[in-house]
Amino acid sequence: MSLAAAPSCGLTIIGGGLAGCEAAWQAARRGVSVCLREMKPVRFSPAHRSPLLGELVCSNSLRAAEVASAVGLLKEEMRRLGSLVMRAADATRVPAGKSLAVDREAFARHLTGALEAQPLVSIRREEVPAPDPETPTIIATGPLTSDALAEALSRLTGQEHLHFYDAIAPIVLAESLDMSRIFRASRYGAGDDYLNCPMDAAQYDTFYQALISARQTPLRPFEEPRYFEGCLPLEVMAARGYRTLLFGPLKPVGLIDPRTGRQPYAVAQLRAENREGALYNLVGFQTKLTYPEQERVFRLLPGLERAEFVRLGSIHRNTFIRSPGHLSEHLNFYRYPNLFLAGQISGVEGYVESAAMGLLAGINGARRVRGEPLLTPPRETALGALVSHLTNTSTRDFQPMNVNFGLFPPLPGRLPKRDRGPAQARRSLEALSAWMAEMRETGLEPLT
Ligand SMILES: Cc1cc2nc3c(=O)[nH]c(=O)nc-3n(C[C@H](O)[C@H](O)[C@H](O)COP(=O)(O)OP(=O)(O)OC[C@H]3O[C@@H](n4cnc5c(N)ncnc54)[C@H](O)[C@@H]3O)c2cc1C
Incomplete structure (x- = not known):
């Protein structure tokens, strides 16, 4: 939908990658008008090539499919929360053994098409040089955030809290x-x-x-x-x-x-x-x-x-905020409650994790616009475990992280290794159901 035709911008989302697409979808599902601002094709990062939204820049794999793995569980939680990224991935799946891999072109077309067809989403192709911290905004500009916006962010957070390289130890x-x-x-x-x-x-x-x-x-x-x-x-x-x-x-x-x-x-x-x-x-x-x-x-x-x-371990270019101490468990800044972060820039690592943080920021961004209480997923869920990593890790040691069972609260008792993944999954999906019930009680939530 064109911006001129949009009623207004309830929520602005900067960056139409995995996190930005998911956030836009989640907010629009909750009846909030969204302006999604993506700099492609006016400007491309050094790794992006396609004008489509939701481009996978490297591998076409969203990693393990089975729900007894941490990343498989995260994907299942996202499905249950009506994720557009998961719908696109399931619809464009290609054979890849135990992994969920996609046809990257079809995947990006699916995401772009769904957002273009959503009447509450208007997509504008332009680089945003700086966010307005006073109006509800989600920054989802990824590891290769444009220089101007990165500079603006470092002014908002303090230079020492914005990182441009990962130096990750195993x-x-x-x-x-x-x-x-x-x-x-x-x-x-x-x-x-x-x-x-x-x-x-x-x-x-x-x-x-x-x-x-x-x-x-x-x-x-x-x-x-x-x-x-x-x-x-x-x-x-x-x-x-x-x-x-x-x-x-x-x-x-x-x-x-x-x-x-x-x-x-x-x-x-x-x-x-x-x-x-x-x-x-x-x-x-x-x-x-x-x-x-x-x-x-x-x-x-x-x-x-x-x-x-x-x-x-790895060392690669990656713009991210040292989120502990800055980001709340709702993914907005303590200092700027209208400003949310999502995706890799919030301090997670990986396609699925980035989309998952977009999902949560989209839910809370919409709630902020509607004046409803903001939410935090339970620690036992994969979503909650990631949020906890972003907000509870000691600042000195903070590095972006893939989802893994080490981030979850320990299971009670000692189980043989093969039973641990299924037990984590059971506990997490139960907690997710309870959380979804709480969501419905505290806000106007979509039914599926
Ligand atoms: C080179 C590279 C390879 C990677 N490979 C993998 C991999 O194989 N598997 C994996 O799981 N993870 C990988 N990652 C990590 C990460 O999962 C991906 O980068 C993922 O796409 C992050 O999602 P995102 O939505 O946060 O950012 P992105 O998907 O990068 O989306 C950000 C969007 O914001 C736009 N943008 C940037 N600045 C502005 C601005 N100022 N105004 C408007 N729009 C802007 C960009 O054009 C882009 O479309 C890789 C990262 C990099 C840098």
Whole structure:
């Protein structure tokens, strides 16, 4: 629908990617008029090519389909909440084993067509240089947000809170670590916050040789390697000299292995990623190694032989807000209650996660316009677990995250591994039903 024909802009959404499309759909379903402003085809980011909305810039996979996986569960929750992105994905599915992959062109056409046909949505093709924080607005401009808008955002949030690169270290599930080879301690006896993987000289040598000869992910043309000294990739540090890591991420000083009573030759440290201690990140292990190489090389660390990686390391261009302390559990800024964030820029990682944050921002954006109470999904749901990551993680350690079961509250009791995914899914979908009932009681909600 053209903007001229639109009655008014109840809600403005900037960015017509996965999050922006989903947010627009959710708000319009709730009877709110939406102005969706997308800079393509007037201007393309370095990775976008198609004039269509909802373009998948890289892989055509929305990852695992089964509901007993965290990302499969997130997709199922979105279906139940009437997600347009999921409807488009299911309608344009291509064979991909246990994954949900789509025909990317048909997928984007489906999204674009549905929004063009929605009478309450008007689509305007223009770059928005700055949001108006006083009127209800959702920013969903993604990891490659245009420079002008990124600058405007950093003025709103404070420069130090807007990031342009991910420097992501791998994260492992605590239960997959061999604690008989690891000791707890902080450096110089200042507590026991870290898990320490001690290495002797021979173990260090094996690890070092594997690291410097491992395959790396090629850089994209727009990703020049301009690393900050503080977050150099592990392999770049290693290439500077055989002993460089011993003064960086593998430094042993101030750590005594209680089993030997001595300082090890080298120590890799793991730090808790969430309050429950279910996830640990490998401190300083940001890397450009390929995913299979990361698993092979990092499993050489003592205690990590059978580590299960819930996220692998990466360094890539990614505009995102350090959301803890800024974003509320409703996805609006504490300081600017009319301004919402959705998608990758809110601090999640991945197509489905981005769309999911669009879904929630769309619901709450519409509620804000209608003067209804804003909502937070229960922590037990995949949606709620992601929101909790955005709002409850310690600011210092915050990095964008894919959905994974380590973000959920632990299940009561100990279950065999194969039963855990189905149990998480059951608990989550029950909580979602209860939440949907609350939604209907507190606002004018669509029936499906
Ligand atoms: C190169 C690259 C490859 C990726 N590959 C994958 C992958 O394979 N799998 C995966 O799960 N995730 C991947 N991601 C991460 C992420 O899931 C995707 O980027 C996802 O598309 C994010 O969704 P989004 O809606 O937040 O942003 P996007 O889908 O990027 O949508 C943002 C939209 O906002 C528009 N826009 C930007 N600035 C403005 C402005 N000022 N005014 C108006 N419009 C604007 C853009 O043109 C774009 O259409 C990748 C990210 C990058 C950068």
